[in-house]
Amino acid sequence: MNRTSQDRPLCVVDGHAHAWTPKKARSLFRSGVSGPTAGVAAGHTQVNLISVPADWAYDMLLFCQRNQKACPVLDVTDAGAWTSVLADGADLRTDLPRYRVWEHGELVQEPTDVVDRWRDDLVTFLIGCSFTFEWALTGAGVPMRHIEQGRNVSMYVTRRRCRPAGRLHGPMVVSMRPVPPEHLAAAIRESSLLPAVHGSPVHCGEPSVLGIEDLSRPDFGDPVDLAPDDIPVFWACGVTPQAAVMASRPPFAITHAPGQMFVTDTRDEQYRVL
Amino acid sequence: MNRTSQDRPLCVVDGHAHAWTPKKARSLFRSGVSGPTAGVAAGHTQVNLISVPADWAYDMLLFCQRNQKACPVLDVTDAGAWTSVLADGADLRTDLPRYRVWEHGELVQEPTDVVDRWRDDLVTFLIGCSFTFEWALTGAGVPMRHIEQGRNVSMYVTRRRCRPAGRLHGPMVVSMRPVPPEHLAAAIRESSLLPAVHGSPVHCGEPSVLGIEDLSRPDFGDPVDLAPDDIPVFWACGVTPQAAVMASRPPFAITHAPGQMFVTDTRDEQYRVL
Numbered sequence: 001m002n003r004t005s006q007d008r009p010l011c012v013v014d015g016h017a018h019a020w021t022p023k024k025a026r027s028l029f030r031s032g033v034s035g036p037t038a039g040v041a042a043g044h045t046q047v048n049l050i051s052v053p054a055d056w057a058y059d060m061l062l063f064c065q066r067n068q069k070a071c072p073v074l075d076v077t078d079a080g081a082w083t084s085v086l087a088d089g090a091d092l093r094t095d096l097p098r099y100r101v102w103e104h105g106e107l108v109q110e111p112t113d114v115v116d117r118w119r120d121d122l123v124t125f126l127i128g129c130s131f132t133f134e135w136a137l138t139g140a141g142v143p144m145r146h147i148e149q150g151r152n153v154s155m156y157v158t159r160r161r162c163r164p165a166g167r168l169h170g171p172m173v174v175s176m177r178p179v180p181p182e183h184l185a186a187a188i189r190e191s192s193l194l195p196a197v198h199g200s201p202v203h204c205g206e207p208s209v210l211g212i213e214d215l216s217r218p219d220f221g222d223p224v225d226l227a228p229d230d231i232p233v234f235w236a237c238g239v240t241p242q243a244a245v246m247a248s249r250p251p252f253a254i255t256h257a258p259g260q261m262f263v264t265d266t267r268d269e270q271y272r273v274l
Numbered sequence: 275m276n277r278t279s280q281d282r283p284l285c286v287v288d289g290h291a292h293a294w295t296p297k298k299a300r301s302l303f304r305s306g307v308s309g310p311t312a313g314v315a316a317g318h319t320q321v322n323l324i325s326v327p328a329d330w331a332y333d334m335l336l337f338c339q340r341n342q343k344a345c346p347v348l349d350v351t352d353a354g355a356w357t358s359v360l361a362d363g364a365d366l367r368t369d370l371p372r373y374r375v376w377e378h379g380e381l382v383q384e385p386t387d388v389v390d391r392w393r394d395d396l397v398t399f400l401i402g403c404s405f406t407f408e409w410a411l412t413g414a415g416v417p418m419r420h421i422e423q424g425r426n427v428s429m430y431v432t433r434r435r436c437r438p439a440g441r442l443h444g445p446m447v448v449s450m451r452p453v454p455p456e457h458l459a460a461a462i463r464e465s466s467l468l469p470a471v472h473g474s475p476v477h478c479g480e481p482s483v484l485g486i487e488d489l490s491r492p493d494f495g496d497p498v499d500l501a502p503d504d505i506p507v508f509w510a511c512g513v514t515p516q517a518a519v520m521a522s523r524p525p526f527a528i529t530h531a532p533g534q535m536f537v538t539d540t541r542d543e544q545y546r547v548l
Contacts, residue, residue: 058332061339065347073339085437163359192547195469199547273466273473273547 007098007260011039018042022087025263026095034097034112036152036259038131045197045268046261047074047086048127048238049096050245051254054079057123059166063244064125066163070172070240072128072196074266080120086264093118098257105249114254122254128197129238129261130175132268136194137177140186145178145230151222152259153177155237159211160202162240170244173220173237174202174210178230187233196271203234210234220258281372281534285313292316296361299537300369308371308386310426310533312405319471319542320535321348321360322401322512323370324519325528328353331397333440337518338399340437344446344514346402346470348540354394360538367392372531379523388528396528402471403512403535404449406542410468411451414460419452419504425496426533427451429511433485434476436514444518447494447511448476448484452504461507470545477508484508494532 010017013035020028022044025037037046052060057079064071075084082092094113101109101117109117130153138144146153153175160172179187184204192200207215215232216223220239226232245253256262284291287309294302296318299311311320326334331353338345349358356366368387375383375391383391404427412418420427427449434446453461458478466474481489489506490497494513500506519527530536 058335061332061335062350065335065339065350076336076339189548195547273469274463 007035010035010037010097022263022265023089026087026090029097030091030094032112034260037097037261037263038152038259041263043135043268045074045086045264045266045271046129046131047264048129048241049092049124049254049256049262050127050241051122051124052250053119053252054121054123056167056250059168060123060125060241062165063162063168064127064241066165067172067240069199069202070162070236071238072198073125074128074196075126077124079123082118082124084124084126084264086126086266087262088265092124092262096256096262097260100255100257102245102253102255104251105246110257117254119252125241126262127238127241128271130198130235131261132197132271133191133194135268136190136272137187140190142179142183142187142190145226146222146224149224151224153221154215154218154224155220155239156210156212157219157243162244167250168244168248170240170247172202173239173243174234175237176215176224176232176234178224178226179233180227180230184231184233191235193272193274195273198235198237201233201235204231207232281309284309284311284371296537296539297363300361300364303371304365304368306386308534311371311535311537312426312533315537317409317542319348319360319538319540319545320403320405321538322403322515323366323398323528323530323536324401324515325396325398326524327393327526328395328397330441330524333442334397334399334515336439337436337442338401338515340439341446341514343473343476344436344510345512346472347399348402348470349400351398353397356392358398358400358538360400360540361536362539366398366536370530370536371534374529374531376519376527376529378525379520384531391528393526399515400536401512401515402545404472404509405535406471406545407465407468409542410464410546411461414464416453416457416461416464419500420496420498423498425498427495428489428492428498429494429513430484430486431493431517436518441524442518442522444514444521446476447513447517448508449511450489450498450506450508452498452500453507454501454504458505458507465509467546467548469547472509472511475507475509478505481506
């Protein structure tokens, strides 16, 4: 989630951004405000967005079904629709802070709305994001090193291949959080109880098992420092469908810009199974 | 799940059926043995099967995504394929005890294999079944009244509409289990921990809330007697996609026969989030 250079985290820009309602956040983004949304409208579910032409929608939905830990689908629109059951009155073309437009797997544009690029055949997938389990980990006392250090979470492309679906294929992307050993059980328990937003970790410990050679050089996001006893814990990451777009090169796609998520009306707790 | 008259429950026919391996069960079914599979190959996940032509597959997959509690998808095949990652060496055309063949929403055949009816464009959905959470409830001490009474679980068509997807629409079907009040918390907790197989109940108590007028007259399965203090507890049911086929009338579909499920190699515990 490399930041678009002109965008500063919204919670830094406005100390009250955590208390915005989802509707207020979306309305600001609609008027052109942009920036990473970590901590914005705290307690409300933020999601990854990916829109593909209808003739790619089955492959995308099947890819998500076959790789559910990385791609937990929370809503799918009908073709051309820019509304979602997750956010009353929202317009998916304007209500994210910033978008990325992809042509044949190449990033061509990073606009603050996509009204001009919208197509009647676009099907939009809203996919769970690890922001939703961080509140649960924090609530259980697990320190969030990247937040302590004022950084974005570290993300890595692994050597694990996703199970392909039609024309879509690609590597699994993971996010990593350093966890002190005494908090490992809580981190695993709390994330396991949120299966709709990545669930339990895919790996704890030695990064090379996933094909990650150097934790200090993430493929997306920022490097995060580990305390001496910290165990690196890896969760499947919602950037995985973007990696599939980059690898599989559909003719056209729109995604959110990294870290600049769609803020829904849904409460994070709703996804906890107990 | 009204029984096909000639088929007796396999655990009644053979007192050792609970100890069959999944491979042995499938091989017997391949050779023509049929009957309800409750209790067969105990501990291994049994699933609902529904095969539709490829041009209906997106609607079916989206219907399942939009109605996940009723239709938790555990695997989807590629078009024409009769193998699944859930069962090594299995043939989906022959390895279920009995099938139902549907044309334009009407039941036309109940054969023990569908080799003659198979088509290269069929996409098969394997969908979680409440058999998978009954072991967990039993393990937590919750009595299973229908099993005590030697009956199939009661199922009802509700007045709740599923969220439609393309051409597919229909009512939510629920299964009901009578639960003594002192076991209600365990029943809710244990099923909640299995979100991939229907998860938490959709309703506890008054049946009329769901549009059910008479518990003693289920739409599928057998009536089950409630003890005086029992609370009727309702879970979304994997018969829901069959009800959608009956309501939406795709030109062709194949399903399992009621209660005669596909026995996979997967262990039930694997779907428990903790």
